[in-house]
Amino acid sequence: MAPITDSVNGSKIYTPVKQSLPEVDPDDGYGAKRYSYETLVEIANFLLSRVSIRPCIGVICGSGMGSYWKQGSLAETITDAECIPYEDIPNFPVSTVEGHHGKLVFGRLDGIPVVAMQGRFHYYEGYPLWKCCLPVRVMKLIGVKTLIATNAAGGLNPNYKIGDLMIMKDHINMMGFAGNNPLLGPNDERFGPRFIPMNKAYNYEYRQIAKQLAKELNIENLVREGVYTCLGGPNFETVAELNMLKMVGVDAVGMSTVHEVIIARHCDMKVFALSLITNECVTRYDQDDEANHEEVLDVGRMRQDILRKYVTRLVAKFAEVENY
Numbered sequence: 001m002a003p004i005t006d007s008v009n010g011s012k013i014y015t016p017v018k019q020s021l022p023e024v025d026p027d028d029g030y031g032a033k034r035y036s037y038e039t040l041v042e043i044a045n046f047l048l049s050r051v052s053i054r055p056c057i058g059v060i061c062g063s064g065m066g067s068y069w070k071q072g073s074l075a076e077t078i079t080d081a082e083c084i085p086y087e088d089i090p091n092f093p094v095s096t097v098e099g100h101h102g103k104l105v106f107g108r109l110d111g112i113p114v115v116a117m118q119g120r121f122h123y124y125e126g127y128p129l130w131k132c133c134l135p136v137r138v139m140k141l142i143g144v145k146t147l148i149a150t151n152a153a154g155g156l157n158p159n160y161k162i163g164d165l166m167i168m169k170d171h172i173n174m175m176g177f178a179g180n181n182p183l184l185g186p187n188d189e190r191f192g193p194r195f196i197p198m199n200k201a202y203n204y205e206y207r208q209i210a211k212q213l214a215k216e217l218n219i220e221n222l223v224r225e226g227v228y229t230c231l232g233g234p235n236f237e238t239v240a241e242l243n244m245l246k247m248v249g250v251d252a253v254g255m256s257t258v259h260e261v262i263i264a265r266h267c268d269m270k271v272f273a274l275s276l277i278t279n280e281c282v283t284r285y286d287q288d289d290e291a292n293h294e295e296v297l298d299v300g301r302m303r304q305d306i307l308r309k310y311v312t313r314l315v316a317k318f319a320e321v322e323n324y
């Protein structure tokens with residue numbers, strides 16, 4: 001191949017002969033094989049063969065939205081519901097958190113076809129990040145174009161109160177800083193490109209719609225907008241860790257969502273995410289309170305009516321602007 005001449009110093013630059021990529025070990029670092037595109041298509045086809053609903057919007061119900069309890073939660077109010085427990089889906093992970101329902105609910109919210117995950121997968125359960133996010137890719141393959149992810153999070157912003165809802169405008173991928181990312185490993189272009197931008201991860205139009213809807217529902221005083229971070233868990237944070245996160249601009253801390261959003265953006269889904277502030281992060285050594293999971297669940301129950309109404313109306317509004 002003819003060399004190219006460097007325009008600055010006149011030296012010759014040789015373009016290397018294109019070589020095939022070296023074989024990449026399909027082991028995911030956890031002693032398991034990553035699932036191929038074909039395996040995910042098989043999971044998607046299995047689901048499509050079991051249900052009649054064809055959803056355009058996917059909802060991940062976090063700890064604040066009834067992933068742990070039934071009555072009155074969003075997933076339980078889906079109409080025309082067709083439910084599939086995770087353990088009945090071939091090659092699907094199963095929920096290991098006690099009391100976690102672990103099922104996919106296909107049905108309608110305000111008439112719009114949706115699929116909801118009642119229970120998500122967390123890194124601290126022992127799943128690698130790619131496996132925690134596997135359902136998002138499956139949603140894509142069954143036709144979902146918009147993802148609504150919800151979570152319970154500790155409020156680090158001193159202006160936040162327990163029970164507030166935080167529209168996620170951005171995240172800081174702390175686990176990614178440490179080299180852990182759901183996109184690690186060989187990239188399959190059928191899902192998306194190797195390198196993806198993340199500066200517009202949280203859809204701007206959806207966020208404006210959510211703020212307007214908060215006004216219409218008279219919950220404007222509860223609704224905030226801020227930056228979330230995910231830590232691996234399962235322990236809650238130390239005082240020093242929380243003060244560090246505060247310094248870098250984090251408003252709310254959790255153990256999920258970030259990797260799901262990365263995978264959703266990789267396969268070109270539009271994303272909206274919402275945190276329920278379930279506890280106040282303890283940032284002083286003289287504070288007596290301690291974060292605990294029971295409080296997280298209690299606050300979720302306390303806010304379930306508002307959350308259910310808010311998310312149901314959001315689904316309808318997103319479907320309207322998207323023409324679903």
Ligand SMILES: O=P(O)(O)O[C@H]1O[C@H](CO)[C@@H](O)[C@H]1O
Pocket residue numbers: 061062063064120122150151152153233254255256257292293296
């Ligand atoms: O992010 P979700 O699943 O809502 O739950 C959050 O709440 C749990 C801790 O109480 C952790 O699982 C954390 O991630």
Ligand SMILES: Nc1nc2[nH]cnc2c(=O)[nH]1
Pocket residue numbers: 152153154155231233235236237253254255278279281291296
């Ligand atoms: N990491 C983390 N996750 C949470 N989920 C609910 N509250 C919290 C919290 O304070 N920290």
